[in-house]
Amino acid sequence: MAGEMSIIGSVILALFLAGYLGQQYLPPPKPRVIGLDLGTTFCSVGVFQPGTGEIEVIEDDKGRNSIPSVVSFTPTGVFSGHEGQELSDTNPQNTIYDAKRFIGKIFDEDTLEKESARYPFKVIFNNRSAEFLVSTNSTFTVTPEFIGSRLLLKMKKMAEKQLGVPIDKAVISVPAEFDERQRNYTIRAANLAGLDILRVINEPTAAAMAYGLHKAEVFNVLVVDLGGGTLDVSLLNKQGGMFLTRAMAGNNKLGGQDFTQRLLQYTVERVRQQYGVPPTLKEDIHLLRQAVEAVKLNLTQEPHVHLRVPLYLQTTGANGAQEEKVLFQEKLTRELFEELNADLFQKILAPIETVLIEGHLEKEEVDEIVLVGGSTRIPRIRQLISQYFGKEPNTSVDPDLAVVTGVAIQAGIMGGSWPLQVSAIEIPNRHLRKTNFS
Known part of the structure; x- marks a missing residue:
């Protein structure tokens, strides 16, 4: 019996040794x-x-x-x-x-x-x-x-x-x-x-x-x-x-797209104020939306960002409707972005309060707060969550x-x-x- 146990032990040891050597010297298999x-x-x-x-x-x-x-x-x-x-x-x-x-x-x-x-x-x-x-x-x-x-x-x-x-x-x-x-x-x-x-x-x-x-x-x-x-x-x-x-x-109707949309509406209005007409061409709206999305992302790291977008505005001159090429420029700040979305940011706390009530838990009893999704990078959102719980999220x-x-x-x-x-x-x-x- 002792001999059999010794053989089994040797086999197990050999398997572990083979696994170790394979790990060290053989290329790892591809994930499947x-x-x-x-x-x-x-x-x-x-x-x-x-x-x-x-x-x-x-x-x-x-x-x-x-x-x-x-x-x-x-x-x-x-x-x-x-x-x-x-x-x-x-x-x-x-x-x-x-x-x-x-x-x-x-x-x-x-x-x-x-x-x-x-x-x-x-x-x-x-x-x-x-x-x-x-x-x-x-x-x-x-x-x-x-x-x-x-x-x-x-x-x-x-x-x-x-x-x-x-x-x-x-x-x-x-x-x-x-x-x-x-x-x-x-x-x-x-x-x-x-x-x-x-x-x-x-x-x-x-x-x-x-x-x-x-x-x-x-x-x-x-x-x-x-x-x-x-x-x-x-x-x-x-x-x-x-x-x-x-x-x-x-x-299910709140997210980064909504924050971008608020910023887009603001920039469209600024174009109208500067040039008398808002952008109407699909290509202009597309460029402006892309630029605003980039600004939103950059404002998570920087206090302000300069927006520059070439636009073809449909203006009315002495000869009737005409297309005018302009370079729209605007300084956008994190403070402005937070102001434009203040009410939307505040909505984030309602579901948090609800899950704590339905889970019969006090906020002090939460061990870890985990952030998922790109919009949780926004500093003001992290600040709101941190202030609510009295501690920093992970x-x-x-x-x-x-x-x-x-x-x-x-x-x-x-x-x-x-x-x-x-x-x-x-x-x-x-x-x-x-x-x-x-």
Whole structure:
């Protein structure tokens, strides 16, 4: 018996030694499972690198680590991501965005009509579901999951190009409030892109993993996810490596796009004041919107930014209507930006207060405040959250990439990659409902 135990021990030791030597001297295997963040406004794809344990967020050919969640249809083809977004002003009726808001969701006709009024493209009612009407060489409808599949396919190809291997397996994140139907339709979108989904993980849990909270001694975690188009606040309770979502609230009509729009409205009015007419050409509006978006991003780092945009204004002279080329210049300050959006920023606190009430928790009992989404970079928003809780939120992870980082960690776990990670287990909370503000 002792001899058998000795042999078994030797075999185990040899296996560990072989694993160690393989790690040291052999090139690590390529990741075969990707992590996908199919966001409302932006999407990202990441991988867990075996051997090093590092997370790599895949970049496109221009070095950008996320793509806009936009798909545009033209007579010559279908364009996803940045290519689709470039067509949004010149081809608005056939450029679809925010498809995630509709995927797998059941509507009544009146609700869908109200929801679709905010979009330049046509949303139609079909058997309690939403579809998008597209007119190019012919007129046809596409489903939200088809739009999602085009974005997922683009990210799949980005990963394959970067890694040099075919990819057909993934882990994907979804909002915590997604029901079973919405999760299944998200999986269907991935299947249309040629991907087998090994696991669906909630976005707040993925974010918590990115911050390493699945391995830390924390119990109550508040996740504030403020992206381009939506605000989601989740209260997580962690016991060991298990996460339970205790409460959710949010505002599906509040995000970075709204802050940009306030700044755009201000600059359009300044053009009118300086030149007597506002910009009306689609190309001018497109340039101005792009410039204002860049200003918004820069104001997170700088106290003021100089805006310079060439415009072709439609003026009226002695010879009637004419086009005048001007260089619009304006100094925009962080103080002005905060003033223009003061009421919108204040709305962020309402869902936070709600999840604490519904989670039966005092704000002093929150162990970690985790920020997710690019809009949480805005200094005034961080200041409001810090003042409310009396302590600084955790900002150790890039908020734009927190979800995709967590999903990539989970993808590494599902792929059995070395070094082994602690998995986060989500406890389903079937009775939980999200409180929505507007």
